[in-house]
Amino acid sequence: MMNPDTKSIRPIPYGRQHITQEDIDAVIETLQSDFLTQGPKVAEFEQAFANYVDAKYAVAVSNGTAALHLCTLALGVNEESRVITTPITFVASANCVRYCGGTVEFADIDPATALLNINKVRAMLESKPKGYYAGIIPVDFAGNPVNLEEFRKLADEFGCWIIEDACHAPGGYFIDSNGDKQLCGNGKYADLAIFSFHPVKHIATGEGGMITTNSDELYQELLKLRTHGITRDPQLLEENHGGWYMEMQELGYNYRIPDMLCALGVSQLQRADAGLARRKGIAKVYDEAFGNVTGIEVLGTSEEALSDNGSTGHAYHLYVIKVADRKGLYDFLREHNIFAQVHYIPAHTMPYYRNQSYKKGDFPEAEAYYSECLSLPMYPSLTAEEQEFVIRKVKEFVG
Numbered sequence: 397m398m399n400p401d402t403k404s405i406r407p408i409p410y411g412r413q414h415i416t417q418e419d420i421d422a423v424i425e426t427l428q429s430d431f432l433t434q435g436p437k438v439a440e441f442e443q444a445f446a447n448y449v450d451a452k453y454a455v456a457v458s459n460g461t462a463a464l465h466l467c468t469l470a471l472g473v474n475e476e477s478r479v480i481t482t483p484i485t486f487v488a489s490a491n492c493v494r495y496c497g498g499t500v501e502f503a504d505i506d507p508a509t510a511l512l513n514i515n516k517v518r519a520m521l522e523s524k525p526k527g528y529y530a531g532i533i534p535v536d537f538a539g540n541p542v543n544l545e546e547f548r549k550l551a552d553e554f555g556c557w558i559i560e561d562a563c564h565a566p567g568g569y570f571i572d573s574n575g576d577k578q579l580c581g582n583g584k585y586a587d588l589a590i591f592s593f594h595p596v597k598h599i600a601t602g603e604g605g606m607i608t609t610n611s612d613e614l615y616q617e618l619l620k621l622r623t624h625g626i627t628r629d630p631q632l633l634e635e636n637h638g639g640w641y642m643e644m645q646e647l648g649y650n651y652r653i654p655d656m657l658c659a660l661g662v663s664q665l666q667r668a669d670a671g672l673a674r675r676k677g678i679a680k681v682y683d684e685a686f687g688n689v690t691g692i693e694v695l696g697t698s699e700e701a702l703s704d705n706g707s708t709g710h711a712y713h714l715y716v717i718k719v720a721d722r723k724g725l726y727d728f729l730r731e732h733n734i735f736a737q738v739h740y741i742p743a744h745t746m747p748y749y750r751n752q753s754y755k756k757g758d759f760p761e762a763e764a765y766y767s768e769c770l771s772l773p774m775y776p777s778l779t780a781e782e783q784e785f786v787i788r789k790v791k792e793f794v795g
């Protein structure tokens with residue numbers, strides 16, 4: 397038993413991977429096979445993942461940031477492009493625009509959910525001639541799905557593309573205006589969606605990422621860009637000198653992911669539903685514990701993510717609470733071996749983006765959110781006892 401007055405015996409992080417013997421066996425099997433990279437496991441992982449999120453195509457890559465970069469490349473982002481995203485995200489969501497020389501334009505968040513505020517985006521689009529903005533990158537922050545049906549309508553009105561950053565939301569969904577479930581990354585409303593398999597995310601491969609899409613054209617382009625801009629497809633070659641022949645048709649990268657990691661991904665994906673159910677169970681316990689506590693505000697879920705029968709499309713990568721003395725709580729929890737985390741420092745306040753003309757004060761909702769937010773431990777292997785300990789310590793500090 398854990399003594400309520402002492403610290404937790406093992407450190408409790410905000411997120412961590414869950415590796416089973418089956419996962420280990422799957423990797424070993426690949427190590428003993430003919431292929432360490434570019435073998436059969438890549439396609440197997442892609443197919444399984446496309447099925448999981450209900451998309452037509454999936455392209456596995458070396459990490460989530462590489463996935464974002466390939467998306468901006470495939471969509472033709474260049475020095476003239478202006479792209480709108482949220483300041484409350486991991487910086488990679490914005491950086492992918494900069495990799496192609498484009499300009500990042502932030503729009504403030506909805507304080508209820510910390511998601512990109514569609515009304516702010518609309519106001520920006522309406523203030524400029526059509527074609528001024530190239531695209532929008534909404535983020536399913538914390539696992540809370542963005543209403544992409546609404547974003548699609550807006551994007552179509554102004555000729556913009558959409559990249560859904562779904563790193564936090566594999567298995568998440570929202571209910572569209574027809575009452576249909578729309579899984580995050582299914583490609584119905586966004587042109588492209590991306591995922592990460594960093595160990596704190598739902599599915600871990602160590603490093604790894606995935607792009608999903610329903611577009612044949614973008615799919616072909618992504619395959620080429622992932623491997624140096626090279627193709628061997630006889631249909632696409634300009635010349636053909638024989639069996640060895642390939643063409644580098646444009647400037648691509650090596651953003652491939654090894655077979656060993658895809659074997660781990662395939663194995664992890666088989667437990668994705670169980671992990672998601674456990675995350676929802678943990679969220680429910682936190683909700684009940686903090687629901688009526690003065691001094692603690694639980695970050696809200698988007699309405700479209702709640703179905704009639706009370707189930708939720710929130711994928712709970714993070715469980716975020718807001719408290720006045722956030723630094724005090726963060727330090728207090730650390731003293732007790734609980735490693736809560738802050739997601740995120742607003743991207744526009746980073747020195748790099750301050751040099752791109754942004755400054756503190758530009759996005760008051762994002763900055764107010766940042767001053768109070770704290771992500772509590774949330775991962776499938778968190779025990780009920782550990783969660784009780786976290787809840788007790790949070791209440792002890794706030795109460």
Ligand SMILES: *Cc1c(COP(=O)(O)O)cnc(C)c1O
Binds near residue numbers: 489591
């Ligand atoms: C993790 C993450 C990324 C980047 O993924 P990596 O695999 O670490 O490169 C991008 N966007 C968001 C929202 C993320 O959480």
